[in-house]
Amino acid sequence: MNILLIGSGGREQALAWKIKQSPRVEKLYCAPGNPGIAALAENIDIAADNISGLKEFALANKIDLTVVGPEIPLTLGIVDEFQAAGLRIFGPGKAAAELEGSKLFAKKIMKRYKIPTANHEVFEDAQKALEHIYMSRLPVVIKADGLAAGKGVTVAHSLVEAKRAINAALKDKVFGAAGARIVIEEFLSGEEASILAFCDGEHFVPMVSAQDHKAVYDEDKGPNTGGMGAYSPAPVVTKEVLNTVNETIFAPLLAGMAKEGAPYKGVLYAGLMINNGVPKVVEFNCRFGDPETQAVLPRLQTDIIDIFEACIDGKLAAKKIEWADSAAVCVVLAADGYPGSYEKDKEISGIEAAAALPETFVFQSGTAQKDGKLVTSGGRVLGVTALGADIKTAIKNAYKAADLISFSGLHKRTDIGKKALARL
Known part of the structure; x- marks a missing residue:
């Protein structure tokens, strides 16, 4: 092929x-x-x-x-x-991809088909949004309605932070058309997890669970990014939680989208908040996550082309998908300053040494070739993934590899997978 x-x-x-x-x-x-x-x-x-x-x-x-x-x-x-x-x-x-293209569309679908998610309000006027904040219990979550490369979400713990986020989107237009409308949600407490599922329009098969790390600094501090690392599996997703996700989120969503005349085929990403075993949807994405993919796919044992074709042909129910029992951890190496402004063209060294370690993979995100050298060209530069018999071993292996790589201004979180260890 x-x-x-x-x-x-x-x-x-x-x-x-x-x-x-x-x-x-x-x-x-x-x-x-x-x-x-x-x-x-x-x-x-x-x-x-x-x-x-x-x-x-x-x-x-x-x-x-x-x-x-x-x-x-x-x-x-x-x-x-x-x-x-x-x-x-x-x-x-296109119609089905609106689940990611518009947070308001996704919220309407979830409300219509009784899929658990945070309460929300929608605003296009900054003053009305601020008036709503004054009446709300903090923290609140403020999201650009459209696509903002994973950077359009602010968890505002104070009125100052909320006002800054609202003005950035609606007045300063930092997200362009994507931020012309914002969604203000109640803050969901709990622990985040990501579950991706293969879908064929009618049937779905969930992949192994993962957990992303959105904040730029350790202990989930600082602004949200496109993702600073991920691990799989996520212990917070127990068998009971997964059953609930299947029954209350994936099943009604696929049935609902088919009823809407937009049957969903492809990968559906459910970003979840899990509190006392109860999952609620934070967001839907309509494709493989990044960096979750770098932690999930190394565990996949079934031919991925066969899976893709089963989804396209509506034959997913007959397809057995197998996963390795090992764990995987991906550590993102980013440019200093990301997700804000950052310098480029910094020479990268150590990739070959890192990739030579057993069951270790270095996936390039923001790199370029310049004058015969590999240099940085984006905010998230590399994703270093390693497998292990368990999460603790995979963490050790991933950081061992990541520490072999260097470039000027390199920044990485040092606590990827820490939440998993607390549950073991």
Whole structure:
């Protein structure tokens, strides 16, 4: 098979790595790719949001299956465009991808189909939003309605923080059109977890659980980022919790989306808050998470191409998906200043030594080749993933590898997986 993978981050390198393991794959392309992906696939200089360019490439190169990594092409309708051209593609259609494209849309769907989530209000006027805050119990969660690359969420513990977040979105337009409307939610207490599921429009199969670390600093301090690390499995997701998630979240959502005329196919990411064994939805994403993918896919033992095709063909119920009993931990190495401004073009060293360690993988997120050297080009630069017999061992292995890598201004959290250890 000829496969086209769309995207350029660490998630996409993890996907490329797993896709290449399938004996069914003859040729793998990635658009636009990154230097790490270049060792696994042929990078194609087409932007992920260039839908027409990607479609033309797929048709010209007889692509048998396209796999979409990031959310933007999904919300732009790439699946609908490809399907109309007779191309097979893995991911939700535009209507279904609104679950991530608009937090308000997701909230309406959850309310309509009685899916547990936080209470919320919606605002387009800064003054009215502030008046609501004055009447609310702090902390509150303030979210840009649209896509903001994981940076459009503020947990405001004070009126000052709330006012700053509201003004940033509605007055200063820091998120552009994505922040023209905001959702203000009640704060959910508990412990976060991520459960991704393969979906075929009617059936779903949850993947092994994971936990992301959104805040930039240890102990969940500082602003939210796209994710500073992840581990799998997450002990907070017990069998009982998973059963509840399946019954109260995934099942009614898939049934509801089908009823809405937007059957959901692809990967559905449920970001959850779990309090005393009761899960509520924090957010839905319509694709593999980043960095959760880097912690989850190394545990997958089933051919991922077979899974993708089962989802597309509505045959997921008959597919057995197997996972390794090992644990995985991914530590993100970021540029100093991220998620704010940061410097680029810092030379990276130590990747080869880290990747040479047993059951260790270095996935590149924000890198570039410059003058024959690998340099930083993004806020999240690398994701260092290691396996272990248990979480404690995987943590040790991941940090052992991460400590071998260096670049000027490198920043990483030192407590990835700490919450898991407290539950063991």
